[in-house]
Amino acid sequence: xxxxxxxxxxxxxxxxxxxxxxxxxxxxxxxxxxxxxxxxxxxxxxxxxxxxxxxxxxx
Amino acid sequence: xxxxxxxxxxxxxxxxxxxxxxxxxxxxxxxxxxxxxxxxxxxxxxxxxxxxxxxxxxxxxxxxxxxxxxxxxxxxxxxxxxxxxxxxxxxxxxxxxxxxxxxxxxxxxxxxxxxxxxxxxxxxxxxxxxxxxxxxxxxxxxxxxxxxxxxxxxxxxxxxxxxxxxxxxxxxxxxxxxxxxxxxxxxxxxxxxxxxxxxxxxxxxxxxxxxxxxxxxxxxxxxxxxxxxxxxxxxxxxxxxxxxxxxxxxxxxxxxxxxxxxxxxxxxxxxxxxxxxxxxxxxxxxxxxxxxxxxxxxxxxxxxxxxxxxxxxxxxxxxxxxxxxxxxxxxxxxxxxxxxxxxxxxxxxxxxxxxxxxxxxxxxxxxxxxxxxxxxxxxxxxxxxxxxxxxxxxxxxxxxxxxxxxxxxxxxxxxxxxxxxxxxxxxxxxxxxxxxxxxxxxxxxxxxxxxxxxxxxxxxxxxxxxxxxxxxxxxxxxxxxxxxxxxxxxxxxxxxxxxxxxxxxxxxxxxxxxxxxxxxxxxxxxxxxxxxx
Numbered sequence: 001x002x003x004x005x006x007x008x009x010x011x012x013x014x015x016x017x018x019x020x021x022x023x024x025x026x027x028x029x030x031x032x033x034x035x036x037x038x039x040x041x042x043x044x045x046x047x048x049x050x051x052x053x054x055x056x057x058x059x
Numbered sequence: 060x061x062x063x064x065x066x067x068x069x070x071x072x073x074x075x076x077x078x079x080x081x082x083x084x085x086x087x088x089x090x091x092x093x094x095x096x097x098x099x100x101x102x103x104x105x106x107x108x109x110x111x112x113x114x115x116x117x118x119x120x121x122x123x124x125x126x127x128x129x130x131x132x133x134x135x136x137x138x139x140x141x142x143x144x145x146x147x148x149x150x151x152x153x154x155x156x157x158x159x160x161x162x163x164x165x166x167x168x169x170x171x172x173x174x175x176x177x178x179x180x181x182x183x184x185x186x187x188x189x190x191x192x193x194x195x196x197x198x199x200x201x202x203x204x205x206x207x208x209x210x211x212x213x214x215x216x217x218x219x220x221x222x223x224x225x226x227x228x229x230x231x232x233x234x235x236x237x238x239x240x241x242x243x244x245x246x247x248x249x250x251x252x253x254x255x256x257x258x259x260x261x262x263x264x265x266x267x268x269x270x271x272x273x274x275x276x277x278x279x280x281x282x283x284x285x286x287x288x289x290x291x292x293x294x295x296x297x298x299x300x301x302x303x304x305x306x307x308x309x310x311x312x313x314x315x316x317x318x319x320x321x322x323x324x325x326x327x328x329x330x331x332x333x334x335x336x337x338x339x340x341x342x343x344x345x346x347x348x349x350x351x352x353x354x355x356x357x358x359x360x361x362x363x364x365x366x367x368x369x370x371x372x373x374x375x376x377x378x379x380x381x382x383x384x385x386x387x388x389x390x391x392x393x394x395x396x397x398x399x400x401x402x403x404x405x406x407x408x409x410x411x412x413x414x415x416x417x418x419x420x421x422x423x424x425x426x427x428x429x430x431x432x433x434x435x436x437x438x439x440x441x442x443x444x445x446x447x448x449x450x451x452x453x454x455x456x457x458x459x460x461x462x463x464x465x466x467x468x469x470x471x472x473x474x475x476x477x478x479x480x481x482x483x484x485x486x487x488x489x490x491x492x493x494x495x496x497x498x499x500x501x502x503x504x505x506x507x508x509x510x511x512x513x514x515x516x517x518x519x520x521x522x523x524x525x526x527x528x529x530x531x532x533x534x535x536x537x538x539x540x541x542x543x544x545x546x547x548x549x550x551x552x553x554x555x556x557x558x559x560x561x562x563x564x565x566x567x568x569x570x571x572x573x574x575x576x577x578x579x580x581x582x583x584x585x586x587x588x589x590x591x592x
Contacts, residue, residue, distance in 0.1 A: 003270030004129075006297035012132035016356050019139040023348025026148065027341060034152070034337030 063210055063402045070247075070406045071224060074240045074413065078228025081236025088442045091233030092164035092425055093332050098238055100339040104346035105245030106238040106414070107330050111142060111321065112248065112354040113415030114201035114408060115476040120355075122384035124362030125377035126288050128295030130309050131362075135355040137318030143347040146322055151331040151340050153495040157586055158332035165422075166325035167430040169332070170487070173494045173586055174502045175579045179509065184430035186486055186513060187325055187423060190479055192453070195419040196460035197475035202412030203461070205389055209405045215462065222458045225413055229420045230450050234333065237417045244410035249350055251407035252357040258396060259361050262368075270296055272367045285376045289552075295363040304552055311554035320480025320556065323487040326422040358388075365391040420457065424450030477554065478520070478527065485512030485559035489567040495590075497571065498583045504570035512563025519555040527555075 001010050089095050098106075124131045154169070163169035167187065171180025199221060206217040228236045263269035276282045277294040286292065291303020299305035321327065334340060362377075365387055369380040372394070381390040389408075392401050428449020429442075436442040489508040493500035520527040521534060522543045528534045528551075529541045544550035 003267035003272075003274060004296045005274060006294075008298035009129050009132065009296055012129070012136055015136040016132055016139065016352060019136055019144065020348045020352040023139065023144055024345040026144070027343075027345030027348075030338075030341035030344075032338065034339075034341050 062399075063405055066402055066406055067210070067409070070409070073243060074224070074228065077239040077243055078232040078236040081228065081232030081234075081239050084235050085231075085233045087439055088164065088429075088446065090235055091443060091446060092429060093329065094234045094238055096159065096333060097335050098235075098330075098333040098339075100334060100342035101346055102238055102242040103330055103334050103339065104343035105350065106241035106418075107327055107343070108143075108347055108350035108354065109241040109245035109248060109411070109414035110326055110330070110418040111138075111324075111415075112351065112411060113198045113476075114205065114412040115198055115415075116355055117252075117358050117408060117411055118201050118205060118385055118388050119197075119476065121358035121362040122378070122381075122387040124359040125365050125387045126384060127292065127299075127305065127309050128288075128297070128363045129359060130298050131359040132356065133310075134318055135352070135359055138321065138351050138355045139348055141318055142321040143344065143351055146327070147331075147340050147344050147347060150322060150328075150491075150495065152337045153590055154328060154331040155334060155337065155340065156589055157495060160586060160588060163332065164329075165425045165429055166328045166487075167426060169328070170490060170494060170505070171430075173583075174490075174500075174505045175582050176502050176506065179490075179502075179505060180430050182506075182509065183325075183487065184426035186482065187426040188431070188453075190482055191325075191419055191423050191426075192457045192460050194475050194479035195416055195423070195457045198412055198415050198419070199457065199461040201385065202409060202416070204385070205405070205408050205412075208386075208389055208393075209401070218458065218461055221412070221416075222454060222461075225417050225420060226451075226454045229417045229424070229454075230447055234329075234421055237421050238330075238333070240417065241414040244414040245350060247410050248407050248414075249353055251404055252353050254400065255361060255392075255396070255404070256353075256357045258400070259364055262395070263364065269364055269367070273363060276366065276370065281374070282370065282376070285379065287376070287378065295366060302549075304549060307549055307552045307554075311552070311557050315554065315556055317477055317480045319488070319560070320477075320484040323483045323491055324480065325426075325483070325487075326418045328491070329422065361391070362387065365395075368395050416457075420450060420453050423453035423457070427452050477556075481554060481556035481559065482513065482516045484556055485516045485563050486510075487512075488560065489564045493567060493571070498587050499580070500567075500571050500583075501574045501576040502579055503574055503576055504567050507570045508563040508567030511566040512559050515559035515562045516555045519558050523550055524553070524555055525551040 002013065004010050004013070084095075085091050120131065120134070157163075157173065158169050161169060161172040163172055165184075167180045167183035170183055171177060199218060203214055203217040203221055206212065206221070207214045210217070228240060232239075260266050260269050263272060274294065274296045277297075289304040289308055291300040291305035293299060299309060331340070334343070365377045368391065369375055369377045373380050377387045377391065378384050381387045392404055396404070425446060426449070428446035432445055432449065433442060436445050486509050489512070490505040493505060493508075521531050522528055522538075525542045525544075534543060535541055542551045
């Protein structure tokens with residue numbers, strides 16, 4: 001197949017293409033996911049800043 | 060010649076501008092060290108890929124593949140599935156989140172804070188400081204050698220020029236300067252390799268025809284006489300005989316060393332912490348996958364196929380015709396590709412080198428300026444100054460090595476890369492996996508794994524693995540032979556990573572299971588907040 005007799009090489013060739021397509025597919029399916037954490041992190045940062053401010057005032 | 064100089068100057072002007080943009084947007088140590096945690100996913104992915112793929116992959120491994128053949132495509136597969144997919148999805152997201160919670164700016168700091176151990180931070184930084192310059196110097200040597208043969212300038216001048224240009228935008232621009240220029244360089248690299256692949260396959264009559272010619276060469280007795288690959292090599296389009304000499308070299312050094320080692324590379328891990336949410340990492344995955352496929356896949360297809368061209372033209376195989384594996388790709392391009400492409404490719408190889416070297420300088424610099432000496436700073440300004448001084452120290456040491464490190468073996472670039480990746484994998488990988496997945500892992504397990512992995516790597520290199528032991532010469536000094544491996548055994552070609560990573564995994568797991576130390580359990584609980592542990 002593809003001018004190559006050895007199954008091990010043909011497999012490697014197609015696994016390279018397959019893994020690339022896996023990355024593309026994963027990205028497309030999850031394109032807009034994962035942002036919900038950002039809002040949590042913004043809240044967390046605001047809490048940290050408030051806490052730091054409080055500590056500074058006490059000091 | 061003038062076209063080459065003009066194109067190089069234009070390329071450098073663009074890189075200089077991007078470095079300047081980085082400098083302008085760098086206001087504090089957060090910006091300098093992790094790009095302010097606000098880097099665009101495409102920039103992050105291209106920077107990751109461009110940092111990962113250096114002159115090593117194109118010139119070094121591409122050249123090695125002219126000897127060992129397409130079995131190196133297994134490395135491409137590992138590079139994509141481990142180096143991008145597993146790395147981004149299973150390591151990157153947790154690293155990003157935990158790194159944010161720990162307020163970590165570097166890989167050593169991430170590990171140190173996660174296990175509440177200043178020793179881990181410092182020792183990791185020392186490993187980076189001692190060994191990354193060698194890997195960096197190897198990349199610099201490759202890029203400067205290429206510049207020397209392309210632009211016909213003196214090697215020392217090429218090296219100096221490289222060092223100064225990169226130093227400028229790393230020193231001033233920090234990680235933003237590095238990543239913006241990486242993205243540009245990555246885009247160039249991608250286009251260049253795509254054109255190369257299409258040209259080579261077209262030139263040989265198509266994909267199947269090209270592979271067929273390579274396969275047919277093994278039926279030619281003249282070719283068989285010329286083959287210099289280790290025993291076990293069965294052809295460029297077939298796998299080596301299992302457990303043969305060639306098999307061990309390919310599988311252990313080249314495939315495993317880099318394929319697995321990529322997961323624990325400090326300069327790559329830090330990039331997971333540069334984006335603001337997991338959404339960015341999701342978007343970076345396809346960019347990374349396509350990029351690595353193009354870079355690594357093309358190099359390991361063109362390398363073997365170059366033998367068809369060289370044999371037809373001069374009756375010799377690539378490595379012999381070019382005078383060494385590191386010269387195969389440059390000479391192949393020079394002789395068989397049109398002038399305009401060679402001109403563009405010069406810039407692409409320079410870009411591949413610069414993107415990796417800049418990231419390495421940045422990582423070595425931060426290991427000195429932030430991890431080892433950063434706490435001496437009293438304020439933000441001092442922090443930035445110390446980090447920049449660290450950067451300068453890193454650059455000077457690397458350039459020194461690149462000037463004086465003798466070219467002691469053929470394929471130095473690929474071997475140095477595999478070596479460094481192997482040390483990092485053995486010292487850092489079990490500890491890193493435990494850091495993001497195992498809340499119960501005690502500090503002692505992390506330290507034990509790190510030290511045992513590191514020590515085993517060094518000892519195996521000094522006394523057993525002939526590629527290094529023959530150069531380091533300590534085995535010869537003490538035992539009057541290059542390797543203490545028994546006569547006739549293949550231990551001398553088993554890469555250090557196989558042994559050292561196994562040792563560090565065992566040590567880490569055993570200590571984790573056996574230890575009753577719960578001193579950092581509460582702290583670990585806080586580190587895992589928001590992660591599904």
